[in-house]
Amino acid sequence: MLDLRFVTENIDFVRDALSKRSGRYPIEEIAVLNDERKSLIKETESKKAQKNTVSDQIAALKRQKSDASEMIENMKVLGGEIKELDARLSVVQSRLEELLFAVPNITAPYVPEGKDDKDNKEIRKFSVPKAFSFAPKPHWDLGESLGIFDWPRAAKISGARFTVYKGAGARLERAVYNFMLDAHTENGYTEIFPPYMVNRDSMFGTGQLPKFEEDMFHVENTNYFLIPTAEVPVTNLHRNEVLSESELPVKYCAYTACFRAEAGSAGRDTRGLIRQHQFNKVELVKFSHPENSFDELESLTNDAEKILQTLGIPYRVVLLCTGDTGFSSCMTYDIEVWMPSYNRYVEISSCSNFGDFQARRANIKFRGENGKTSFVHTLNGSGLAVGRTTAAILENFQNENGSISIPKALQKYTGFDIIK
């Protein structure tokens, strides 16, 4: 969330910055409520100060065995007033929070202005899509004829948007995320294997709640949510903690399954591995000093790109425009992989700097040399989406006879160099 003080003291700036995003945000109402909040605080606190002094006086009288009944009577009245003011204050406070929690992060100055993904800016490209001498097949057709995916049975045992991987397919998926984890840990990221279910506080800390509850799977009769991304458990590792300045940046990578309700995506990407209720992902997470979080975003993005470079799959990096940047993010690069069946680039990673937006929600700080604490900046990015990588491998390395050549870097993980 944004800093309440910053918002109310820089209303024009904030209003202007948020106008570049999609959606409308009640900045004025926040300012009004904040004034109301302050005046209520002033009132209660002076009454509480009075209460405290009189309580001390009563205590002193009692110790001397003197009568304090008159004071006590007066205090009953004062106590009632305080209670009433506190009640009013908490109404104002929760309304204020409700509004503030729904306000997205302010995008960084480098972020291009725009409405939607059409206004995103291509930053760089790697390699060129292969010119096939035959009509390339989509990965779902390849996978089905190779017998490595079983969607009918996935639908039987679970439902739509689930996949059963089988034989070489299961092995390939496992090879892909093992390869990614090895690459990242060799690159200085500490591997984490977190729980797949988290509590409400964690979902709030990274910004999924309260606004996006309908996109999440909530486990019935519990307070647990299935994680939509490892970002949630891994970022929340340090919730309510004070890190030391010298250990920054803290770098984690984590493989997890991810669960998304995909509410509102009916009819999109219904075939194949692209859009699933459960998918695998390797995530990169950083806790950075505020001064260099944008440099850390560059290196994090590069670290994710390295995976596709090593595999030899064409991709491009896109800087999201203001209208397309996610709720909690102040700057996001998407890495898009070339997908022959779509005949376009498809998102395979989203690398974001959240500034102090998540850190303020989750209360993650560091202690500087002067002993003062400040919020860290949090970052994360997929490194990468595993299922989409598998799909990209199948499509980009397919041969005319329907077999798949396994990229060299992956062969020691798969144990085979071709699927046929």
Next chain:
RNA sequence: GGAGAAGUACCCAAGAGGUCGAAGGGGCUCCCCUGCUAAGGGAGUAGGAGGUGUGAAUCUCGCCCGGGUUCAAAUCCCGGCUUCUCCGCCA
């Protein structure tokens, strides 16, 4: 799932309705003495959030979290979370 115990500052720990923002240790920082791979003495060491106001300050809230009782709560009551022990169950 059942039964019991506990959660106080960096750590250990006292506390049992008013004198407690919290004794006492340990650790850490500084000073003194001593002098060498010791030891002793002294001082400091709640952080945080939020009001009002400012080169000072002051007030409010903070003893796991959330409610409640009371003029007054670390202390009493209710709910929750976590940890430990025993039983059950289980990978």
